[in-house]
Amino acid sequence: MLRFPLSSFSDGFSTPLPTLPPIGWQILAVAVWLGLIGLLAEGLRRSGGSAEAVRKVVHMGTGNVILLAWWLDMPAWMGISASILFGIITLLSYRFPILPGLNSVGRKSFGTFFYAVSIGALTAAFWQTAPYYAVMGILIMVWGDGLAALIGQRWGNHPYKLWGMQKSWEGSLTMFGMSYIVSILLLMGIHGNLWQLWLISLIIAATATALEAFSKLGVDNLTVPIGSAIVAFWLNQALLV
Template sequence: MLDSLSNTLNLPVIWLQIAIVAAWVGVVGLVALGASQNQADAEIVRKIVHVGTGNVILLAWWLQIPAWLGIAASIFFSIVTLVSYRFPLLPGIDSVGRKSLGTFFYAVSIGVLIAIFWQQYPYYAVIGILVMTWGDGLAALIGQRWGTHPYKVGGIQKSWEGSITMCWVSFVISSLLLLNVQGNSWQTWLVSIAIALIATALEAFSRLGIDNLTVPLGSAIVGFWLNSVLGG
């Protein structure tokens, strides 16, 4: 379908792929801008961007974006986010001087997962990014709004409501993707449970936004390793 559209528009496929992804990122940016202008909470704006941009990995998988392009985009946005910690390039997403490298780790994790898995096992990269995107994003929102049962891990305060959300969303995402790839087998369910537990534990121990790196990498690597061992 993409080749046919490319021929119709007389554009190379790669430019069409870039245009579709750029259009999605633009829509996410407009939604976030609209929310910000309507006095939405800053955390809501950040999570709109967090969830919206993370779903680019699904588009990239569907469009069969080449690995080099994903890695190049990751490097570019990693540099932009680092600069934004000093200068207000991304207002509403990162505050100047904010003591977190979460957005930087977010961009880095996408590039690393693409570099490791994209050629042969792209669905592990998708699992890792979506677990971070939806699991971590929803866990933060629910924990902050309805987290009435806090607990501490090494001085880090979390809530049981947020952690349960993280675990459940991670399990749903992992099982849906693995069901699509390897079918309804005991390995699919066992690996999905393991990914959910590991992702939840990594998110609970996070400091300074490091979970945006450890959660996606941990989820993808654990899923790949367990399926290799179990023959999934």
């Protein structure tokens, strides 16, 4: 048991610190991380940041909690339960002003809800046996899709239209590059530096970029992570086994 020494006090007694079970510390770690992201987003909002910038800070910050969950070896049921709860909250927020900072993007979008669904689906599918596929899919969505939107809006000087939606080459190239980096780093950590990994990562990045190009109603928050994870799983089974 952890104890805080009180020898400096005149009574000389020692008082034990409160103890938590492992799951309690896991929940506390996640809560602290999400609290820091919330403070950062609120600070950005108060300093005059755009609604889209605030939304992307939350999008990227909360998504990275998957790394914390992986490091702490959190059970799958926690991730699935959290995604269900957050999914319900986001559905309610489309009717009530619960999450105005996340849903005020200037267009009709269910991206926040799809975000929750994708995390729950990937956790249910891969967490018990191959969690790195879930991590890969979510991080591709977090870093690829998140930075693609920010860079595309800020420096997207070469637009193109696809299925009636306007994108930019700058944003799509960012999506491709970040998806490739996430894929190769995770795969190298699992299998080692094999030539197949470079090819697999290229295919994953191309798939994620193509899926992100179709983002009507925010559906890319569902198709990008799930599609990337499935392609990664299938290619690894086909080329590395």
